[in-house]
Amino acid sequence: MDDATVRMRLEGMLQELDRSIRVLKGDGVDLRDRSAADGGAHLTDSDRTRAMLDVAARQRTAVLAALKRLEDGGYGRCVDCGKAVPDGRLEARPEAARCVQCQSRAELRRR
Structure with missing residues (x-):
């Protein structure tokens, strides 16, 4: 794969990750709108969202590092x-x- 194609793929991945992170961060729900029975489900959803944000942030860091290696000639x-x-x-x-x-x-x- 040539450098231009690699750069395009990595930049596309970065845009998609940024979009996913924005969606996940904006997925907060006001807890006052939940019943007491939903409390446990919210913790599970919150934990899952936090885990997905963590994975997306780590992948974003990896993509940025790959772009840097591409610029520096080490890709x-x-x-x-x-x-x-x-x-x-x-x-x-x-x-x-x-x-x-x-x-x-x-x-x-x-x-």
Whole structure:
């Protein structure tokens, strides 16, 4: 994939994430409009919304980092080992910063 196509995909992802974040943040409901029985459901909905916001914010950060790597000439290289990130991985996840092996190691460290 050429740089212009990558940039277009990443910028499109960024716009979509920003739109999703705005929707999720604007999804607040006045608690006074809920019955006492709905209280538990609201906590579950609130927790789910918070989790979705967290995921969207992390993905947004990854997309911004990918755009920065694109500008700096490091896009498509693993940030850990420096090897090329496979084209198939970048096609599926344009924001990917690591090759599959390094990503697996990073996920194991997080556990």
